[in-house]
Amino acid sequence: MDELKDAVKRKMSFAQTMRAVLWSFIGLRKGAEHERDMTRLNPVHVVIAGVIAAAVFIAVLIVIVRMVVSQAAG
Template sequence: MAGLQEASRRRGSFLDTVKAIGWAFFGVRGGREHERDISRLNPLHVIIVGVVLAAIFVVSLVLIANWVVG
């Protein structure tokens, strides 16, 4: 229960979460920035944003493939 309370107290903004996940998709997040993200971002928000961005990525690839083929 203490871990959940600690995660809910983290103060990373939504934009910080989106940027961190975006950099993670490209695999170019540096060590110091990564440590800052781990200490500030809420893990639940990271999971939600990651799933949403992955879904957007897959849908965009499907749309591009349909556009090229069609």
């Protein structure tokens, strides 16, 4: 339980966490950066950033599909 409390108190900002999550989505993370971030990222921020990034990704896909379908129908 103490490990979880310590993890939540980590110092990286939400913006830095979002950047790390977005790079991870793309798959362009260096091994050294990944290892360094794992000791500094707040796990709560990682979960929130992951959900936000996934929602934005799905929304972009929906917009692209709607544009393509409307072009094909019209």
